[in-house]
Amino acid sequence: MVFYAYVKQVTDNSTYRYVIVFASRAVADEWWRAVSTSSVVSFTDSIQRVSAQFYTHNVNQANAANSLTTTGVATQFLGYVFFTLMNDLGGRDLSIIPPLDHFADHISGNSFFIRSKVSPYKYWYCPQSSNAADDGVYVSQTERTRFLVSRTDSGTAGTIIIGSDQIAITLTTVDMSINVVTSTGQVIVSTAPMSGLKFSDLLNKFTTGATDQSLDMRELIYTDDGEEWELA
Template structure:
């Protein structure tokens, strides 16, 4: 994965403590910011005034908590010292500075809704359709792949104590719930095969816990693993998955 860049600006003036931030990857950028968020949640308020305006733009109060100190402060995000660096830009006075390439990406915020599409075939999206999964059974709400219709899904971090994590950046190691807002009273998505990781995704049953990194390698189109001779468009939980991306 390529390097990822962002800017940080002093929110007290337009001239000083402006940084170009270089991350080892976009995932590292999200994980670093999550560590900053968690330090504040844990009552360490040094960086409470730092804000993530977009995935590529931050503000901070240098006199309280200079953003570059997040990776040197042992109470914040020291494990990222070797994965991110801050380049102090010249003070604003018409001098030259490097331009970080803008990237059209979706911010991964817990509690928000997203379309989910194939990274390999971006015209194809997850869609909640009705289907009889076995002969003679009643129709189920099944997650399918479609190039003509799409469904929004809500993704939320799940923690053991059940507390709300809405507003937090989601990272690969997070446990998550996936649901469909407005359908059957906010129907939860689960793996129909409770005895195995491999199974079609359905809505309307008890929610299963997935990992956020399942969007990297944990879901697959059933046809890709030989289901029904390759004709099915159902999305499955599977150990050998495809890459998916969230679209706001």
């Protein structure tokens, strides 16, 4: 599904205002990663992310729209992103981007609930008694647990997480992270984070297994053919 954002000229209130259309939410975050880590200093100095759907730029340094055609910035997104120049202030015409039904900004180091995209009333749940390694993680319709989701690269707290990033999913109450029992695929909490876990794995690597402990809870299983989950 397409994703929208505004970009505004930071030095005045009337010119170089755009609506950006991204092929998806993931493309928006990946475009920002490319721009914000570019070696072309004029773009990293010019374009700032205020929020997921609002950016500023200083066209005296670099125009955000030119990020798609300037070598070393974000040319790989030319077929997945486009900019529409809005009327200047005197035109009194503002294109309103559609509101989102659900939105969580994927900022590394923040805490989130994790829920099913298909059945958003089903959440990952780790019982409060789970203060020991090897306790299971479940999916529940009545209970939920908040987790810290962080990039494993050093110095990345506060940055936007994209699909290719390796992450750790950690309990907020105790220093234990998501891991997997190799022989069964059951998801547990462990003192050692799961190695090689990517943010994109939330889209297709986890599913529910057998009922356990109560009729409300099902085991969370790591598999090659999983369901889609999202941060909330």
